[in-house]
Amino acid sequence: MGLWQTSKDREKLLKQFVLHHSVTHSDGEKTFVNLVQKTLEQLPYFKESKRIHFAHTDDNRRALIAHYEGVKNKDTIVLINHFDTVGVDDYAEYKNLAFDADKITERFKKNNAYLDPDAIEDLNSSEYLFGRGVMDMKAGLMLHISLIEKAIIEEWDINLILVTVPDEEVGSKGMLAAIEVLKTLKEEKDLNIRLHLNSEPTFQQEGSDTNHYVYSGTIGKIMPAVFVHGLETHVGNALNGISSNYIMSYINQKLEYNTEFIETYKDETTPPLVSLYMRDIKDHYDVQTPFKSVSLYNAFIFNRNAKEVFETFNHIVKEAVDDCTKVLNKQFDTGFYSNELSIPVMTYGELYKKAVHEIGKEKVDTIITRAEEKVTESHMKSVQIVDDLMATMRSMGPAVISFYTPPYYPAANSSDDLEVRLAVAEVIRSASEIGRISEEVRYFNGICDLSYVKYTTNNLSDAMYEENTPSFGRSYAIPFESIREISAPIINIGPIGKDAHKVSERLLKESAFYELPHILESVIKNCYMKNTVE
Ligand SMILES: [Zn+2]
Incomplete structure (x- = not known):
């Protein structure tokens, strides 16, 4: 039968x-x-x-x-x-x-x-x-x-x-x-x-x-990321610029395998945070020092939401950038470093607001739309958006931007x-x-x-994720409200x-x-x- x-x-x-x-x-x-x-x-x-x-x-x-x-x-x-x-x-x-x-x-x-x-x-x-x-x-x-x-x-x-x-x-x-x-x-x-x-x-x-x-x-998975914008220079005048790879090396050293991201529930433990992708964004070899680097991380989660992971992440990135600038300021007092160097660390949400304030929402949204069209892979769309926005905000000088790339599995x-x-x-x-x-x-x-x-996050966390994922509401979205309905x-x-x-x-x-x-x-x-x- x-x-x-x-x-x-x-x-x-x-x-x-x-x-x-x-x-x-x-x-x-x-x-x-x-x-x-x-x-x-x-x-x-x-x-x-x-x-x-x-x-x-x-x-x-x-x-x-x-x-x-x-x-x-x-x-x-x-x-x-x-x-x-x-x-x-x-x-x-x-x-x-x-x-x-x-x-x-x-x-x-x-x-x-x-x-x-x-x-x-x-x-x-x-x-x-x-x-x-x-x-x-x-x-x-x-x-x-x-x-x-x-x-x-x-x-x-x-x-x-x-x-x-x-x-x-x-x-x-x-x-x-x-x-x-x-x-x-x-x-x-x-x-x-x-x-x-x-x-x-x-x-x-x-x-x-x-x-x-x-x-x-x-288990949940989320992808925090960092974009480092340094200052380009000729290798012969190294001290007239600042290598984004150098800054990134401090950040990565502090983030990868950091036990602050490990969660335990009864006898089960999440694997540590690791980098899935880290490189400077330079297409070919030349004697210009790299000034744009990006690193994408994989964080596994048991209990934490996007907001909690991002707060921990940002605080570690800030510490790393502080350590890096201290060393640079101590070691050199010529060229670019003759003035006390300070590198701001901001979230993508903050960068977006700053850009809208300076060049207007319409222009910013056009930059984002165009950036998304340049690449096909979902996580790279977010990277491209940060890259292009930073290009128009060059007057800011060296800066570090933290953000999220898709996907997010609560x-x-x-x-x-x-x-x-x-x-x-x-x-x-x-x-x-x-x-x-x-x-x-x-x-x-x-x-x-x-x-x-099963809805396990909250409004604050969802909003923070949306604000800090450059492609959110465009090529990527999670229908948090609908998830709540069928939870x-x-x-x-x-x-x-x-x-x-x-x-x-x-x-x-x-x-x-x-x-x-x-x-x-x-x-x-x-x-x-x-x-x-x-
Ligand atoms: Zn399967």
Whole structure:
């Protein structure tokens, strides 16, 4: 009974999804929703009525939102997954087999040169399915569709909303667009969203680890940045200028690995802040000293919001610039340094206001619009805006600007939520029932779209982020207000896999096709359909 209610049928469905490649920004990513729609419409429930909706990104990609409606109940669980995958360059000569789970598994059996010993052992056990997207995360989509079919067959009295999105691996544009459709649906149908359930795969801690993990939160990520504007000079007259690289070296020294950014929650700890990109912006070699440098940082967060991270960041940058000017003032008293040198440190928000004051809002906005058109990558748009604005504000002299570049994934944690506590307990119980040990982890450390469905920041922090992210409200935006509207507790319950984003990406078949359907059904039935917690 049903199309996808046996392990075999679920495996078949997953393989179909994997075969339709959908690497982020590819054409396959654009057409993938057609396959999901066609799949859902094999069920008369979705064919006969308008229960499938689409959300559009600003670059012509679509997310699909499908609504299974409860009989009377307004309680709702949102089932979230992404259908885009990372690229396949790591498969090298087997690139064209990466999306065919059967063929790539067969090929690896003949030549396992790309695999490490643990992957080879898994390959020979025949318990795993290999291929791009099998674990991250088309298995999640397969599971949600199988679950919805079951709800239709048994007429569950609860609302299930499938949200399957593109662009999760790059900028989360799919999820950010889907939020608006979800919000409309919630308002129109007067739904009570009780849970946002993602099914990203669990990341195994080490090779021999056979445990399942349920995540009651997701780690956040934010990208503070610094732009240093020095003063150019000829190398022969070094003291007539000031090298932006020299200033940046002080800043970076103080920021990278700084323990002030490390957060701890129970026994879990965030990795330290590191620079992802640091260079002077000079196109070619010449004897002019570099005078513009930029560094972008990655900060992981558990609890802090944009405002808190930025305050810590700015205070450290100021200290570093102080140290730097002290040394310069002490060492030299000729040329540029004959007057006491001081380098202002300002935020982008302050720079913007100063520029508007000096040259007018219209001119500033034109500079920003043009700057955005010069580059394509989202984070570089912010850098270009600062660069171009500073070029018109040269009279300021040397200065250091701190700002944010996209993306921002707020941290979210539901581990203290009563219903989520019960759901976690039910995952552990239902897993043990079929012989799998499941353990709770508070923060999913893979970064995921759950960051955008539980509102954890505040007005002050949101405003500060908007003001200090140069491209905000232009090429990049986070709909904080809409997130507040659809905000609900979060959980991640997904199948066991290994090596996401690697050539050895693989999915434990037993977990994905047999265990997870049982666990997900148990959680929904026993925690969300039986007891309504008021
Ligand atoms: Zn993923």
